[in-house]
Amino acid sequence: MGVGRLSSHQTQGAVSTLVEQYKDLPGAMLPLLHAIQAELGYVPDSAVPVIAKGLNLSRAEVHGVISFYHDFKTHPVGKHSVQICRAEACQSMGSRQLEAHAKALLGVDYHETTADGNITLEPVYCLGNCACSPSIRIDDDIHARVSPERFEQLISQLGVSK
Numbered sequence: 001m002g003v004g005r006l007s008s009h010q011t012q013g014a015v016s017t018l019v020e021q022y023k024d025l026p027g028a029m030l031p032l033l034h035a036i037q038a039e040l041g042y043v044p045d046s047a048v049p050v051i052a053k054g055l056n057l058s059r060a061e062v063h064g065v066i067s068f069y070h071d072f073k074t075h076p077v078g079k080h081s082v083q084i085c086r087a088e089a090c091q092s093m094g095s096r097q098l099e100a101h102a103k104a105l106l107g108v109d110y111h112e113t114t115a116d117g118n119i120t121l122e123p124v125y126c127l128g129n130c131a132c133s134p135s136i137r138i139d140d141d142i143h144a145r146v147s148p149e150r151f152e153q154l155i156s157q158l159g160v161s162k
């Protein structure tokens, strides 16, 4: 996780420093993106032109890599990650209702973070737990057969006020 919210000036400075460090390495793109995410918690859109210039690539190529690897986040993330499975087995067992409930409860849409910076809500496409749908992941833990009530219990354990 990153170092908290930085100003855009600080963010650009951190990105430029890392680009300088990595740009001459063979296959620099992935290690550089991981280093940026480790430093900032995400890879901001404003980093794309800096990376493209440093690695002598097009912006589209950089965007392509960031969007191909789902590990890369493009928005600031909260202290906790809450992912709701949107794949077929979970949808057939009510994950759409669960996601509507989650969005209303947290007051955010997917890829957004609660106002207190505590939780980022994200979709995920199969957690390998289809037999126990609907499934969610909170940080590193997968939870099975999550009803809206169970979701509220789990969220309350993360220290969020409704």
Ligand code: FES
Pocket: 085, 086, 087, 088, 089, 090, 091, 125, 126, 127, 128, 129, 130, 133, 134, 135
């Ligand atoms: S479809 Fe949700 S865990 Fe597989």
